[in-house]
Amino acid sequence: MKITIKEVAQMAGVSVTTVSQIINQKGGRFSEATKQRVLKVIEEQEYSPNYFASNIIAKKSKTIGVIVPDFSEQFAAAILKEIKYQLEKQGYYLIICESDHEFDKEQELLNQLANIAVEGILLFTPNDYQDKKLFKNGRFRDIPVIFADRGLNDGFYGTIKIDEYSGVYRAIEWLLAQGHRKIGLIIDNSEHYHLAERFEAYQQALLDCGLLIEEKYIKQMPLTIAGGYQGASELLNETDVSAIFCCDDMVAIGCYQAIYDSGKIMDQEITVVGFDGGEVTQIVRPQIKSVHQPYKKLGKAYAEKIQMAIDQPERRMDDQLFHVSFIT
The missing domain is CATH 3.40.50.2300 (Response regulator)
Known part of the structure; x- marks a missing residue:
């Protein structure tokens, strides 16, 4: 059975705050004996912190949700490859969900991603959200949402058009x-x-x-x-x-x-x-x-846009236009 931080504190004879600060390398004010006692209990009991819970509180999960219509769709898959590469360099990880092109399922996934405290959402969608009141200033439950939809929806954070x-x-x-x-x-x-x-x-x-x-x-x-x-x-x-x-x-x-x-x-x-x-x-x-399609350029642009929206959620952004090429 997984041990809790409260139980670690009890076994080490210290407070929960002390355990938390030592785990997060903020225990400079504690004696070496106290730190070693806490670390020994952690090792013996194989304790691992519940970072998921703390991330929800801190709203810094370093995760970005992605909703795609179909995992086999080449357009989304190729762009996501570049988005993943760009965002992982910045310490972010993607949680990718499939909507089967369905509007109702997209709404369900938006709620699920919000519940696990993703910092931003990329929404690849064939659906028109223009008349829907799901977003306020580009955000769904305070989480920035970037549309990837060939310009179908006018996003608060600007539209990437092709x-x-x-x-x-x-x-x-x-x-x-x-x-x-x-x-x-x-x-x-x-x-x-x-x-x-x-x-x-x-x-x-x-x-x-x-x-x-x-x-x-x-x-x-x-x-x-x-x-x-x-x-x-x-x-x-x-x-x-x-x-x-x-x-x-x-x-x-x-x-x-x-x-x-x-x-x-x-x-x-x-x-x-x-x-x-x-x-x-x-x-x-x-x-x-x-x-x-300019997949690498598009992926880089979406990665930069979602990062900017996370850092400056109140900031509107300009549209961007990319060109395709036909080479014989």
């Missing part, structure tokens, strides 16, 4: 320059996300080239490998596309599988371009071209 439009436009321009005129698009089905910029860039690039927007070339699917497989299978069976732009890399992997199963040859009979530029597109041959 210029997705220009990256997608350049990718479609490149396909057009390669001679493709029948370019399919597999876009989100708006179940969890609405990637309007990517859709608008696809449309505008075609219009600027004098091409019509044909509905038969556009498939709305879940942002999953299965969704990509189904969307690509339908495009291959119903149309004569020579290229497919996938608005997500997981979709592109499913598309790749469908092309392989159809017997067509990648990059000879059909070209695929994805969006995100994560490691997943590098595991197949030939590699899938992709619009690349």
Whole structure:
């Protein structure tokens, strides 16, 4: 059974305050004999302090809560890798929770993270909180919350936005320059996300080239490998596309599988371009071209933003804009 600090004090014949100060290396005013007596009891009884309880009181847990829609989501996972690296250098640790894209579960997790006294929360969400009164001056129960949501919510601590439009436009321009005129698009089905910029860039690039927007070339699917497989299978069976732009890399992997199963040859009979530029597109041959997100820059920016919000919770912050890149 775990021994308490009160029991340690009783066994050593001192006060709880004395034990606490010796443990925290603040026992300079005590004699060496007193310190050794306390330390001997701690060693013999294998006592370990309940830092969790003390952190709740002090509100300095050195932990940051993170809520993600799905652990397998490449965008969040890649950014979190950099956020974790940056914050651990400052002595912080992440507690990562999965919301399954559900608004109610996000609220439940916000409460749970607040109950364990995290110092800040990063909320990766597909949900709109604009009309909800859950946050006061950017805080949930006095804990700063940073939104990571592609600019969906206007956060008190500023919004990190990504210029997705220009990256997608350049990718479609490149396909057009390669001679493709029948370019399919597999876009989100708006179940969890609405990637309007990517859709608008696809449309505008075609219009600027004098091409019509044909509905038969556009498939709305879940942002999953299965969704990509189904969307690509339908495009291959119903149309004569020579290229497919996938608005997500997981979709592109499913598309790749469908092309392989159809017997067509990648990059000879059909070209695929994805969006995100994560490691997943590098595991197949030939590699899938992709619009690349600036994951390291984004992760560093979120890490700096959450630290600043913790240190200066009353301070509003400016928005930041990052650009994606398409490298042929």
